Amino acid sequence: MNKNSATYTFIFIVAICVVFGSAISLVHYSTLKTLAKNETLNRNRVVCNAFLLDVNGDSPQAYQQAIDQNIIFRTLSSDTRNFETFFKRDTNKSDVGFVFSGMGFWDRIEGIIVLTSDLSQVINIQFLDQKETPGLGARIEEKWFTDQFKDLEIDWTGRVDQRLIVGASSRPNLTNRVDAITGATQTSLALEKLLNSELNLFREMYNRYQSEKE
Amino acid sequence: MADTAKKIFIKGLWEENPIFRQVLGVCSTLAVTNLLANTLFMCFGVMFTTALSSLTISALRNYIPRRIRMIVQVLIIASYVMMVDIIIKALNPDIHRFIGPYVGLIITNCIIMGRAEAFASQNRPWPSFLDGIASGLGYSLILVAIALIREPLGFGTILGYALPAREIWWHQWTIMVMPPGAFFMLAIATWIGRNLSPATPKRQG
Numbered sequence: 001m002n003k004n005s006a007t008y009t010f011i012f013i014v015a016i017c018v019v020f021g022s023a024i025s026l027v028h029y030s031t032l033k034t035l036a037k038n039e040t041l042n043r044n045r046v047v048c049n050a051f052l053l054d055v056n057g058d059s060p061q062a063y064q065q066a067i068d069q070n071i072i073f074r075t076l077s078s079d080t081r082n083f084e085t086f087f088k089r090d091t092n093k094s095d096v097g098f099v100f101s102g103m104g105f106w107d108r109i110e111g112i113i114v115l116t117s118d119l120s121q122v123i124n125i126q127f128l129d130q131k132e133t134p135g136l137g138a139r140i141e142e143k144w145f146t147d148q149f150k151d152l153e154i155d156w157t158g159r160v161d162q163r164l165i166v167g168a169s170s171r172p173n174l175t176n177r178v179d180a181i182t183g184a185t186q187t188s189l190a191l192e193k194l195l196n197s198e199l200n201l202f203r204e205m206y207n208r209y210q211s212e213k214e
Numbered sequence: 215m216a217d218t219a220k221k222i223f224i225k226g227l228w229e230e231n232p233i234f235r236q237v238l239g240v241c242s243t244l245a246v247t248n249l250l251a252n253t254l255f256m257c258f259g260v261m262f263t264t265a266l267s268s269l270t271i272s273a274l275r276n277y278i279p280r281r282i283r284m285i286v287q288v289l290i291i292a293s294y295v296m297m298v299d300i301i302i303k304a305l306n307p308d309i310h311r312f313i314g315p316y317v318g319l320i321i322t323n324c325i326i327m328g329r330a331e332a333f334a335s336q337n338r339p340w341p342s343f344l345d346g347i348a349s350g351l352g353y354s355l356i357l358v359a360i361a362l363i364r365e366p367l368g369f370g371t372i373l374g375y376a377l378p379a380r381e382i383w384w385h386q387w388t389i390m391v392m393p394p395g396a397f398f399m400l401a402i403a404t405w406i407g408r409n410l411s412p413a414t415p416k417r418q419g
Contacts, residue, residue, distance in 0.1 A: 020293035031304040
């Protein structure tokens, strides 16, 4: 068959797509279990870090054990949204954390934010997944940035889009503000928007859950 | 006539080194060299992709229709990069979180496409495979050299292990952690490499 004919070209490209597509699928399939294990480890590690739990070692079992001993998991559901929620055991007013997610500058940002039981203060924030610009927006995972959220107050009386403020504000001495990342204004704005939206939604569902419990 | 294995390695590592002679693959050089562990995984990814894509392209060179050869080369390179991405994600998810975006960019790394087009598409599979390894090693040589300077100066560590001076008197150079530090180191590496190489004869006319 003529190598430059349309038929040969078509058959060749289909064949090469099938061969390489199958090879990628094979590699993906053979690593599925490992990837799932890694995903669970990452999630457990983030939950432990978010709740500031003492973990005995760095093994998957150590993180799982710390979670089993200290965390109760619930799903708070409504018609439109499910929140994966974590309650800390053994405290009178148990800290509550939930998985937030929303659109960042490039892609979805997902993380866990832990609040006091009355939702008035942030205890900690940690990120599960983000694909922001390396060296710029991706710095939201860095300790200096997440540490700013510790003991931050949430302004439930002000504007719904300013429960937490990420970046500059014209008002001085705000107790619900953290510094944005220099050079990553869009990521900082996106994070502010998604956090405020998720906090408002979560408060509604959390209050409903608490009243049903009582 | 095809180059001997020795000549191929001398070219890849030094005479036609992709970083300081051809100035290719600079994006990842700047991005990942602030930590040696990240650099080693990136080098593994590039070497794996360059070697196997060159081997495959060479083996198929007589069957690939000429007018779609570039598309086929990109498809082959992209497939190997996706495999590398999955393998690194499975082997070390922490490093994958950092270098993941750059692993995807291996597809557009000019070294791989350059070797595929300039060498693999005109030579037999074995020399092409060696050429891919040699180019990957040449890339790795410079990246590891840069990382061996950036990580100790920027973090005071080597492969994450703290150096004794870090705890006693060392003050970390933040610029070595940031991309500008890589620019300085790359320029110095290029300067040293070009000075150690024999002078190129000046063009006439």
